[in-house]
Amino acid sequence: MSTVATTPPGIVILGAPRSGTTLLRRLLDAHPNLACPPETYLLSACARFLHEETFAHGLRIGVLLGLGYAGIDEATTLARLRAFAFGLLQEHATAKGKPRWVEKTAFDAFHVKAIRTLCQGHVRFLCIQRHGLDVVLSLEELVKKTGGFVDELHTYIRRYPEPYEAFCRAWADVANDLADLVEADDMAMSIRYEDLVADPQATLRRVLDFVGEPWEQGLVERALNQTGSVGFGDWKTYAKSSIENTSVGRYKRLPTPVRNRLAGLCNPTLARLGYPEVAIEPEEDAEAARRRYELGLLLNRMKANKKSS
Amino acid sequence: MKQLTRQDLIGFLENHAREDLSEVRDDTELFSTGLVDSFAMIELLMFLEKYTGTRLGPEDIDLDNLDSIGRIIKYVDKRKAGK
Numbered sequence: 559m560s561t562v563a564t565t566p567p568g569i570v571i572l573g574a575p576r577s578g579t580t581l582l583r584r585l586l587d588a589h590p591n592l593a594c595p596p597e598t599y600l601l602s603a604c605a606r607f608l609h610e611e612t613f614a615h616g617l618r619i620g621v622l623l624g625l626g627y628a629g630i631d632e633a634t635t636l637a638r639l640r641a642f643a644f645g646l647l648q649e650h651a652t653a654k655g656k657p658r659w660v661e662k663t664a665f666d667a668f669h670v671k672a673i674r675t676l677c678q679g680h681v682r683f684l685c686i687q688r689h690g691l692d693v694v695l696s697l698e699e700l701v702k703k704t705g706g707f708v709d710e711l712h713t714y715i716r717r718y719p720e721p722y723e724a725f726c727r728a729w730a731d732v733a734n735d736l737a738d739l740v741e742a743d744d745m746a747m748s749i750r751y752e753d754l755v756a757d758p759q760a761t762l763r764r765v766l767d768f769v770g771e772p773w774e775q776g777l778v779e780r781a782l783n784q785t786g787s788v789g790f791g792d793w794k795t796y797a798k799s800s801i802e803n804t805s806v807g808r809y810k811r812l813p814t815p816v817r818n819r820l821a822g823l824c825n826p827t828l829a830r831l832g833y834p835e836v837a838i839e840p841e842e843d844a845e846a847a848r849r850r851y852e853l854g855l856l857l858n859r860m861k862a863n864k865k866s867s
Numbered sequence: 868m869k870q871l872t873r874q875d876l877i878g879f880l881e882n883h884a885r886e887d888l889s890e891v892r893d894d895t896e897l898f899s900t901g902l903v904d905s906f907a908m909i910e911l912l913m914f915l916e917k918y919t920g921t922r923l924g925p926e927d928i929d930l931d932n933l934d935s936i937g938r939i940i941k942y943v944d945k946r947k948a949g950k
Contacts, residue, residue, distance in 0.1 A: 804886075811883055811906045846913070853912040856928040857905060864899055864930055 565770040566681050567651075568644055570601065571662035572670060572739070573686035574732040576696035578751035580791045581801065582686055583662040585762055588781035591771050593651035594660035596789020600643050601661060604676050605669030607639065640676055658771075663790075668710035668728075670735035678743060682769050685736040687831050688751035690824040691809030691817070694725040726820050730827040737830055755803040814839050815847065871918060871943050873936055879914060883907035893937035899930055908933070915939075919946045 569592070573579040587594040610620030622632045647659035666673060677683075698721060701707060707715055714724035740748045747768045754761045758778045766773055774780075782799050809817065821836035828835055842850070873893070880897070881888045884907035888897075897903040903911075911933070916923055932942035 811904070813906065813909075849916070850909060850913060853909050853923070853928070854905070856923070856925055857908055857912070859925065860928050860930060860933075861905075 566745075567658045568647065568677070568681035569658065569660040569684060569769050570666075570673065570677055570681045571660060571684045571686065572667050572673070572736055573664070573751075574667050574688065574693050574729050575664035576693050576700060577664075577686050577688040578754055579662050579664050579667075579686055581754065582684065582749070582765075583660065583791070584784070585758065585778065585781045586660050586765070588777055588784060589766070589771060589774055591656055592658050592660050592769075593654040593656040594662055595647075595650050596791045597663040598647070598661065599663050599665075599790070600646060601666045601673050601676070602663060602669050604639055604643050605666075605672035608672045608675060636676060640680060643676070644680070665708055665710050667732045667736065670732070670739060674739060674743075679745070681745070683739060683743065683746035684749060684765060684769070685740050685746055686749045686751055686754070687733055687736060689806070689809065689833055690726060690729045690733065690828060691812065691820055691836060692751075692805060692807065693729045694722055694820065695808050695812070696805065697725040697728075698722070722816060722820060723823065726823045730824060733827050733831060737827075752803070752806050755801050755806065758801050809836070813850065815841050871940060873940065876936055876939060880907055880911065883910040891936060893940075894935050896934050897936070898934050911939075915943065915946075919943060921946060 569586070571579050571582055571586075571594075573582075583594045586592045607621060610618055610623070613619045622635055625635050626632060644659075647661055651657065651659040697711070701711070701721070711724070711728060714728045715721065718724040718727055736748070740746045747765070749761060749765060762778060763773050778801075782801070809820075812820070817836060818838050818841060821838050825835040877888050877891065880886075880903055884903045886902060888902070891897070891902070895902070898908055912923060912928065927942075927946075930938075932938055
């Protein structure tokens with residue numbers, strides 16, 4: 559992918575939640591020219607503002623079309639909205655004494671199409687991808703910790719009551735939207751989480767080159783030593799002062815029947831992104847599946863006994 | 868059937884827990900500390916049933932039998948001897 563001559567001030571990080579977006583945010587925020595606040599939800603809010611739906615016999619309704627009938631064309635509305643959103647982000651960067659802004663809110667990735675409508679041609683996109691089944695496991699962990707589903711995930715849970723399937727489908731939709739963006743836009747770059755944690759410096763050098771910023775010696779170390787601003791974002795990364803790759807390939811511990819079922823859902827997207835497909839392995843018979851269930855129950859009892867002792 | 872060794876057991880658990888267990892001692896608590904998670908423990912229980920040729924009951928699934936490499940090996944030896 560080629561870099562274009564003009565460098566817009568804004569950079570937008572997009573990636574499925576639990577794909578390393580907060581880690582990338584921390585790394586970029588440590589650069590002297592880049593300011594990335596904790597999650598603002600600004601672009602998701604803009605996406606909701608731009609929401610359109612098809613009504614009745616195919617009539618599209620939404621703010622761009624509605625204002626169009628009032629004589630205000632789409633380009634004007636988008637320019638006003640862009641000026642509002644980008645203006646707030648630039649204000650934050652200026653307050654930090656930095657010339658350029660970076661925006662990252664994990665759940666923005668569920669609004670890629672609307673964010674493209676608003677931002678494409680005016681920002682550089684950094685699209686971070688991660689193996690879908692590792693995302694699934696990490697989303698499960700997120701839901702357990704937080705005790706609920708944000709609206710974007712709940713949409714999938716309503717349609718697919720089995721959480722692993724819901725998360726897998728959510729990941730595939732986001733990953734494909736991001737792949738579409740990178741294929742269509744020279745100002746969009748694809749990064750892999752696995753590369754970022756395996757070699758943060760080399761990956762960050764590529765990212766900085768793409769956004770037109772110089773490499774800074776000691777940048778990774780500085781980023782990890784900064785506690786960062788308090789705000790919304792992934793709680794785990796704030797507790798870490800080193801980059802680990804221990805969560806890569808965690809999906810392999812999933813029981814075979816679960817992994818097999820998810821493989822059917824995620825393999826086409828994994829192949830598109832260049833990941834090896836998840837192998838479909840021979841499944842255990844019904845008796846073994848029942849025994850696995852029973853042993854799970856007994857294990858739970860052991861855990862309960864341990865807590866009460 | 869060959870003797871279940873410490874190395875066999877660590878290899879099995881590392882494979883399923885996706886953790887580096889090379890540093891664990893025989894008395895390192897595995898499950899109660901979260902070093903080995905529920906997914907891996909269920910795999911271990913399935914494996915132990917197959918290995919010992921016996922069916923584990925509620926009284927067997929106990930931290931006293933399963934929470935460290937030393938306890939697991941001791942439990943398996945006892946189980947096989949009493950089979």
